[in-house]
Amino acid sequence: MRNSILFILYLLFSFVLLVGGNDHRIKKASFLSHTIYLPFISSVNQIESLFKIKELNIELMRINTQKTNEIVKLENLLNKIENTKIKYETGNLDFILCDIIGYTGHFQERNLVLNKGSKDNIMQDQPVISNNGIVGKIVSVSVNTSVVLPLSHSAFRLGVMCKRNHLQGILESDIYGRSYMNLIKLGSDIVLGDTIVTSNISTIFPKGYPVGVVKKLTETPDQVYMNAAITTFVEPTSLDQVIVLQYQKDEKDE
Numbered sequence: 001m002r003n004s005i006l007f008i009l010y011l012l013f014s015f016v017l018l019v020g021g022n023d024h025r026i027k028k029a030s031f032l033s034h035t036i037y038l039p040f041i042s043s044v045n046q047i048e049s050l051f052k053i054k055e056l057n058i059e060l061m062r063i064n065t066q067k068t069n070e071i072v073k074l075e076n077l078l079n080k081i082e083n084t085k086i087k088y089e090t091g092n093l094d095f096i097l098c099d100i101i102g103y104t105g106h107f108q109e110r111n112l113v114l115n116k117g118s119k120d121n122i123m124q125d126q127p128v129i130s131n132n133g134i135v136g137k138i139v140s141v142s143v144n145t146s147v148v149l150p151l152s153h154s155a156f157r158l159g160v161m162c163k164r165n166h167l168q169g170i171l172e173s174d175i176y177g178r179s180y181m182n183l184i185k186l187g188s189d190i191v192l193g194d195t196i197v198t199s200n201i202s203t204i205f206p207k208g209y210p211v212g213v214v215k216k217l218t219e220t221p222d223q224v225y226m227n228a229a230i231t232t233f234v235e236p237t238s239l240d241q242v243i244v245l246q247y248q249k250d251e252k253d254e
Helices: 002-018 022-033 038-083
Strands: 095-104 111-114 127-129 134-141 146-150 158-162 168-173 179-185 195-198 210-219 225-232 241-245
Touching (some): 038 241, 111 134, 111 241, 158 210
Antiparallel strands (some): 095 241, 111 146, 127 241, 134 146, 158 168, 158 195, 168 179, 195 210, 210 225
């Protein structure tokens, strides 16, 4: 019954719209569109607006993604520029900037895996630095990657000295990553705050590269030597890029 009534109403509206001249029909259609059909027309307009808004949102998301990618690329470029601003004299040695792409080992005994290898002219025993100080040395090389033994590793050894008076010693680290300058003769002229740098004893690094600062002095049990606890200028695990120096000494005793 309801369907029949609706059908009759539709027929009446159709008849009303068809009766009369062209101008008269246009006026009636305009009247109906602003009265009876207004809710339906509004709904259609709203649906069209929603589709347009959705298309606009998609386009804005695309633009936002594109701009975000551009910002990330610029930030990475800026990071590379900052990481190659070495804050100490390196003697104008050639170098290769590498990304750290992984680790090997456990806890403080971890080595750093770099994204450059023999095809990039990386060689074993080359020194590795950051813009703040030494990081370690290359211990393994494949075609596309290489491995760094960091100065915080217990297997790392390095000839170092006090920058102020060239007092010599050996840099070592324990299994917790704490670094020490050992073999300092008891009574030697070394104080808290002294800067420690690489020495000529090193067969990996050139002389004078920054290592760290003395934070504590202790006597060894035999009371013959002192150990100096060192706060290193570089924490290897906090780096995402390193610099491999194109430098090798003839001797490799270290």
